[in-house]
Amino acid sequence: MTEAASDEATAGPGLPIASAAYLNSFKNFTAHASSTGLRTAQLRYAMAAGELSNPALEFLLNSRYRRGDREFEISVQSYFDDAALTMVSQVGRRMRKSGETFALPTPLPLPMALHEVIARRRSNRTLSGEPLKLTALATILQCAAGITATATTELKDGTPCSMPLRAAPSGGGLYPIDLHLAVRDIPGLAPGLYDFLPLQDALARIETDAAGDDAVRGVMAALPGDFVDIRRASAFLVFSVSPWRSMRKYGQRGLRFALMETGYIAENVHLASTAIGCASCDYGGFYDDELNRAFGFDGHYQTAIHAMVLGG
Structure with missing residues (x-):
C-alpha cells in the first residue's frame, strides 16, 4: 500500500x-x-x-442428461405401459389417513388481465390482519395446482384412461409437489392442518398429535418471524415434495423438475392472490425438521420444500 x-x-x-x-x-x-x-x-x-464436499454442485453434476444414456431412456419409456399410466392417473388422491373432508367453494373469476397482474405482483411482507375468505382460498388453490382439464389415453386393451391435468406444468405429469395448509383465520374453516386434494377439489383435515390452534402454533414456530409478521397471517401454504414420484422416471434429474414445479406453483399463487386483492409472500427460511414433524412428513420420501404466507 x-x-x-x-x-x-x-x-x-x-x-x-x-x-x-x-x-x-x-x-x-x-x-x-x-x-x-x-x-x-x-x-x-x-x-x-478444496477438501470440503459440495453437495449442491454434486447434485448439478449428477443430474445431467447426456446423449446416449440408455438407462435414462429406458426408465422414461417404461412409463408408457399400462401399469405406469394407471398409476400416474391416480396421482393426487388421498395418500394417508385423514379426518373430515371439506369441499371447496367455486373459485372466484380473476378480474384482472395477465399483463396487469404481472406488473402489480409484489411480495406482501406487511399483512393487514384481515381474514382470508374461503372463496379466495379456493381460488388460490385452484390457480396453484387445481385440475384444469382431462386428457384421455388408451391402455393396450383399448380401455380409456383419464389423465387429470393441473394449472401448473409438471415433468411427465407426475406432480411430485403436494400442497398443505395451516389455517389460522379463514371464516368457515376451523383452525388446523389440511391436505389439498386436487382431484376432489377439497381439503382433508390432517390427524396429528396436536389439533386446531395448537397444530397451527407448531407450524408458526417453524417459521421464524423475522421479516414477515406471521401473527397477522390467515394461513400458511406448505409445499411438500415426494422426490421418487419424479425420480423413478427421470433419475436425479427428476428432482430438478420437482424444484421447477415448486416455482411454477408459487408464481401461480402470487398471481392469483394479486388478481383478487389478497396478500402472499414466499417463506423459504423455515426450519425443515420442525415443519416436517408438524405435518407428519418423514423428511425423506416426503419433505417440506417451500412455504408461503397468505393474508386477506
Whole structure:
C-alpha cells in the first residue's frame, strides 16, 4: 500500500468508499476456517475447491442428461405401459389417513388481465390482519395446482384412461409437489392442518398429535418471524415434495423438475392472490425438521420444500 493510500485508509469515520473497498479486498476470510465452527455460505463456496464436499454442485453434476444414456431412456419409456399410466392417473388422491373432508367453494373469476397482474405482483411482507375468505382460498388453490382439464389415453386393451391435468406444468405429469395448509383465520374453516386434494377439489383435515390452534402454533414456530409478521397471517401454504414420484422416471434429474414445479406453483399463487386483492409472500427460511414433524412428513420420501404466507 502506498503512503497516500495508507493515510487515506486511516482517516476514520470519513473513510472514502473506494479506500474501504480497497482494504476489504485484502481481508483473509479463510485464515481461521479450521479453528471455528462458523462458516458462512460465501466461505463454504470459497472452500468448495478444496477438501470440503459440495453437495449442491454434486447434485448439478449428477443430474445431467447426456446423449446416449440408455438407462435414462429406458426408465422414461417404461412409463408408457399400462401399469405406469394407471398409476400416474391416480396421482393426487388421498395418500394417508385423514379426518373430515371439506369441499371447496367455486373459485372466484380473476378480474384482472395477465399483463396487469404481472406488473402489480409484489411480495406482501406487511399483512393487514384481515381474514382470508374461503372463496379466495379456493381460488388460490385452484390457480396453484387445481385440475384444469382431462386428457384421455388408451391402455393396450383399448380401455380409456383419464389423465387429470393441473394449472401448473409438471415433468411427465407426475406432480411430485403436494400442497398443505395451516389455517389460522379463514371464516368457515376451523383452525388446523389440511391436505389439498386436487382431484376432489377439497381439503382433508390432517390427524396429528396436536389439533386446531395448537397444530397451527407448531407450524408458526417453524417459521421464524423475522421479516414477515406471521401473527397477522390467515394461513400458511406448505409445499411438500415426494422426490421418487419424479425420480423413478427421470433419475436425479427428476428432482430438478420437482424444484421447477415448486416455482411454477408459487408464481401461480402470487398471481392469483394479486388478481383478487389478497396478500402472499414466499417463506423459504423455515426450519425443515420442525415443519416436517408438524405435518407428519418423514423428511425423506416426503419433505417440506417451500412455504408461503397468505393474508386477506
